[in-house]
Amino acid sequence: MLKGCECIIIFTDSMAVARRSVDLSVHTGQAYSLAVCKALSEWFSGGGDRSLEFIGTLSKLEWGIHHQAHLASRSLPPIPAGRRPATSPDSVHKHITQTALDSWATRYQDNEYRGSQFLVMHKTKGNIIAPMYANGGSWLKLVGEDTRLCTRMCRAILNHAPIGEYYRRFNIQEDYSCTHGAERQTREHIFTRCPDLNTRRRTPKLLNELLGFLQQNPTAFGFCSAPEGIG
Incomplete structure (x- = not known):
């Protein structure tokens, strides 16, 4: 000095x-x-x-x-x-993180681990979107701070949604059919055939397609409003 x-x-x-x-x-x-x-x-x-x-x-x-x-x-x-x-802390942390990500990506390819109802999404170039945690993750970063859109997107991807297919799978005492007469209100029916919605020719494969569908159909994969005079 x-x-x-x-x-x-x-x-x-x-x-x-x-x-x-x-x-x-x-x-x-x-x-x-x-x-x-x-x-x-x-x-x-x-x-x-x-x-x-x-x-x-x-x-x-x-x-x-x-x-x-x-x-x-x-x-x-x-x-x-x-x-x-x-063996520095940063190097060890990086190695542990990369090992966890590699294991996660590998196990994600297993349908039993991922879940049979999970809707696999693809990138614009055709590659399957793999799970990651950085920068908002693989799926959630595209919805920003729109909580309602995020919720409906998760329901659609997981097929854990207030629809007939879900009620039937878990034996929930609700109507399994679509309001327009379809015997089973499935996720595929909502995407491609439901008269109440702006449907697509196929179930979305790209995440942007799914978000576009949800934005055009704000009631899809959402709960019905309570009857008038309730709530």
């Missing part, structure tokens, strides 16, 4: 790294954080008014001295990750 220095201002294009540099919790690179905090602790103990400030600055702006420092740091050899980088 420079003698007489009372304030340290660091311009950085990565605030996440700046926060990690003074984070004493268990994480990859903790040894470097401990070294930084030790040096800062000694410096802070030298005066009550000393301060440290991080300021985010985008590298693409190529701002003066910050850009020079950026180029200088990029020219330096990389900092070694340690003797056994594969």
